[in-house]
Amino acid sequence: MLQYLVILLDDTSVAYCHAENPLRERNLIPLDTLKKAILFGMKENLMIQYVYPDYDLPEEYNEVIESIDHVKIGRDVAVYSEVPKSIAAENAVLRLSIADFIAKQYDIAAILPQVTRLNICLTDTETFKDEQAEDYKKALATFNAVLINQYKAGKQPQLNILTDRLQLKEMHNCGAGDSNITIAPNGKFYLCPAFYYDEKMGISNRLNHHKPSSERSVGNLETGLQISNPQLLKLDHAPLCRICDAYHCNRCIWLNQKVTWDNNTPSHQQCIIAHLERNAARDLQQQLKAAGFSAGEEIKSIDYLDPFDVREQF
Amino acid sequence: MIVKETRKAWQKGSAKSITFIVTKDCQLACKYCYLVGKNEKERMPWEVAKTAIDYILNHENDANFAYESVIWDFIGGEPFLEIDLIDKICDYIKTELYRRNHHWFNSYRFSFSTNGINYDSEKVQRFIEKNKKHLSIGITIDGTERKHDLNRVYKKTERGSYADVVRNIPLWLEQFPGDGTKVTISSADIPYICESVLHLYDLGIHQVNINCVFEDVWRDGDDKLFENQLMQLADAIIDRDLYKDYACSFFSENMGKPMDCQLQNQNWCGAGRMLAIDAAGNFYPCTRFAQYSLRDKEAWIIGNIYDGIDQNKLRPFLTLDRCTQSTPECVNCEVAEGCAWCQGENFDAAQTHTVYERATAICKMHKARVRANNYYWNKLYRKLELEGKREEFEANRKTNNGVVC
Amino acid sequence: MKKLVGQVTPEEKNEIQTLFERRNGLNELAKILTADNTDLYEKLVKDMGETGSKFQNWWDTMAKKYQWESAKNGNWEINFETCEIFLVTPEN
Incomplete structure (x- = not known):
């Protein structure tokens, strides 16, 4: 069921998830389109998330934006593409390559106590090599050490890739096209901003060889949402994910389509990373319990990193 | 030896x-x-x-x-x-x-x-x-x-x-004495199914693997014509005792029943x-x-x-498993068993880039096949029982290789 | 005439099936391999002898173990699907 409406206020709105935003030319959403998008959100009872560009919007936009309850990504939620010296916002997104994540783990650890919540988002998940697993585990252990100290100091730190799993009892994933939908400045719906970027960049959607097209939209504000095969965006139609307990995994639909060519199938790399995090969350949980904290339902020990290796076979 | x-x-x-x-x-x-x-x-x-x-x-x-x-x-x-x-x-x-x-x-x-x-x-x-x-x-x-x-x-x-x-x-x-042939049926072929299978038997081919194309080519009324052809074929095979030495993949006992998503979920x-x-x-x-x-x-x-x-x-x-790629109608189908699909055709006909959308163009043809298949086995078993040859048949029955793609 | 005279275990069947396949493979390889491919040719000749012996040995061992019925001018046959052994004798 849809719960969130993401509104890209400009083509250059900040990238806040796995996909880079390659668009460099400003293209502000027309005010009329913005109003229609808000109206759609109100009628469908959706929580609105505005995604801001790095420039100030015209005054008339601010009034419209404030007409509905919302979150401002790129404003309330700070988004960084490199590790900052310090963070002023309570909530922040840190987008990094795998190499930077590993190389700058101590810099990240240093800013961790400064925020209420930090979301780390890898920008090159699909390039992850199995040989990087040990380094990735070490970085996660570095963060675990910081988190334990924060708990001991009476805080409730949140680092998406480690602490989210402690609280979750079921899958809580990206939800593109299922729990959230994106409106672009052209007034069209997309499963998430990444699909809009691909369309704008002319990347083929592989849908129709004889009529090459980068068309990625799933409807527009005039005719409404038209998602084909919506069931394939849901957990029960994802054979690998429905048996998985890396509940915090992004299960990025865009990466699925990009790497395995099927929306419901995650790549080996996505699964490995999510399971390294899941297992590190288990370590964190055990350390917290040993220190006398309650830390959610027990995360079981498992002997695989990719659920493909233990998939249901008929 | x-x-x-x-x-x-x-x-x-x-x-x-x-x-x-x-x-x-x-x-x-x-x-x-x-x-x-x-x-x-x-x-x-x-x-x-x-x-x-x-x-x-x-x-x-x-x-x-x-x-x-x-x-x-x-x-x-x-x-x-x-x-x-x-x-x-x-x-x-x-x-x-x-x-x-x-x-x-x-x-x-x-x-x-x-x-x-x-x-x-x-x-x-x-x-x-x-x-x-x-x-x-x-x-x-x-x-x-x-x-x-x-x-x-x-x-x-x-x-x-x-x-x-x-x-x-x-x-x-x-x-290659035991080898079979592969026959493909599209809309225009339906009137010739019975005569064709019998002709192949006459040529000495004992195993006829035959199936309808998976593409969306079927016209209104094709299912009725198809059912009639298969019933004529059933009559001929049974009346002429051809079932003893010949097999046709259209007739199989393992088809036409509901299927379970836990126990029968294979692709x-x-x-x-x-x-x-x-x-x-x-x-x-x-x-x-x-x-x-x-x-x-x-x-x-x-x-x-x-x-x-x-x-x-x-x-x-x-x-891939059967139920995840199937429509709710296919999952709940009372005669699901034996209904085939081609993953390539599913992909080609799909609305999105996926192998998880089952094409259902063959649905009415499968249902017609099930009706004729039921007729075949009911008629054959009654004949065998009346002749007291059911046990002999079970011991020597020909099997077929099922649907081929 | 063909008469069912016994049955072997699936493991025993697998053993003779592998030898049967190997013998066929060697025979067909022999049709294309020439003596100028010295190493492979020598390996093949040796292998054909060894496989033939193992093949014969399997039948001897099984016949002794199961005491199958035999007949003058008769042969035993195995059905790979059922593991059944048949005695086949010429029709008079």
Whole structure:
């Protein structure tokens, strides 16, 4: 069921998830389109998330934006593409390559106590090599050490890739096209901003060889949402994910389509990373319990990193 | 001492099927052929075939090739147009399997599906003689002359090919006595089903593997006509006692019942567990995912002979199950058992880029088949019981190989 | 005439099936391998002898173990699907 409406206020709105935003030319959403998008959100009872560009919007936009309850990504939620010296916002997104994540783990650890919540988002998940697993585990252990100290100091730190799993009892994933939908400045719906970027960049959607097209939209504000095969965006139609307990995994639909060519199938790399995090969350949980904290339902020990290796076979 | 081998479904389930698309050319232009991109240019070069074999044999222990046995399959177009290349490939495979002490040396087959036109040529016959113990060859003959020539016509003249195929059937049956033929049914063929199957029996073919095309070609009323044809066929097979020695895949006891999503959730199709290689050296999950087989989608290439297999591109295939790809109507269908699909056609007809959307164009034809199939078994069992021959039948019954793609 | 005279275990069947396949493979390889490919040729000749012996040995061992019925001018046959052993004798 849809719960969130993401509104890209400009083509250059900040990238806040796995996909880079390659668009460099400003293209502000027309005010009329913005109003229609808000109206759609109100009628469908959706929580609105505005995604801001790095420039100030015209005054008339601010009034419209404030007409509905919302979150401002790129404003309330700070988004960084490199590790900052310090963070002023309570909530922040840190987008990094795998190499930077590993190389700058101590810099990240240093800013961790400064925020209420930090979301780390890898920008090159699909390039992850199995040989990087040990380094990735070490970085996660570095963060675990910081988190334990924060708990001991009476805080409730949140680092998406480690602490989210402690609280979750079921899958809580990206939800593109299922729990959230994106409106672009052209007034069209997309499963998430990444699909809009691909369309704008002319990347083929592989849908129709004889009529090459980068068309990625799933409807527009005039005719409404038209998602084909919506069931394939849901957990029960994802054979690998429905048996998985890396509940915090992004299960990025865009990466699925990009790497395995099927929306419901995650790549080996996505699964490995999510399971390294899941297992590190288990370590964190055990350390917290040993220190006398309650830390959610027990995360079981498992002997695989990719659920493909233990998939249901008929 | 003699060791006799049954020729049916060799090493079913434990054999890796590796298909060489040796040419995209064919003498025929069959009207129901799903190969939309046939051409005379894309012939597999020897270097590509050799590199493919080397790649596969170098990866003996990879999960993709960890099968007890292997079926080296050759497809076209018409594979025997490239008999010189095939001969060279097979010699190389045999020699390399042996030189490397590869476990497949003890368990391999060369498989062909041919239109049969040049079956009696000197080169093809020399090849058969050389590899006889390891061959499985199916000649496609569609039935009576009028049924066969309705679809299976020469590409330039549109002349029917029946006469050129039927003359080779006795030689083929002499060399491969138990082998069956594959018959394809599209809308225009329906009136000739009964006469065609009986004609194939008359030719001495004991196993007729027959199926309706999966594409969306069916017209209003086709299901009724189809059901009537199958009932006529059922009457003929039973009344003439043909069931004792002949089999037709349309009639199977294991069909037409509801299915359970827990216990009967296996995928119908083996795409992804097979491997196909084209003239450019690209790998596919099955030939149906190569560009010449696809109407509306871009080819699903899973790697190539130089860079290997991209496992991520295979994951959707290797996680496929019946219920996840089926519509709620199919999941809840009262006669689901035995209803087939082709993963390639599912992909080609899908609304999005997925192998998880089951095409249902065949639905009404399957339901008609179920009704006729029920009629067949009810009639046959009643006859056997009245004659007191039920037990004898059970002990000696012919099995069939089910639906083929 | 063909008469069912016994049955072997699936493991025993697998053993003779592998030998049967190997023998066929060697015979067909022999048709294309020439003596100028010295190493492989020598390996093949040796292998054919060894495989033939193992093949014969299997039948001897099984016949002794199961005491199958035999007949003058008769042969035993195995069905790989059912593991059944048949005695086949010429029709008079």
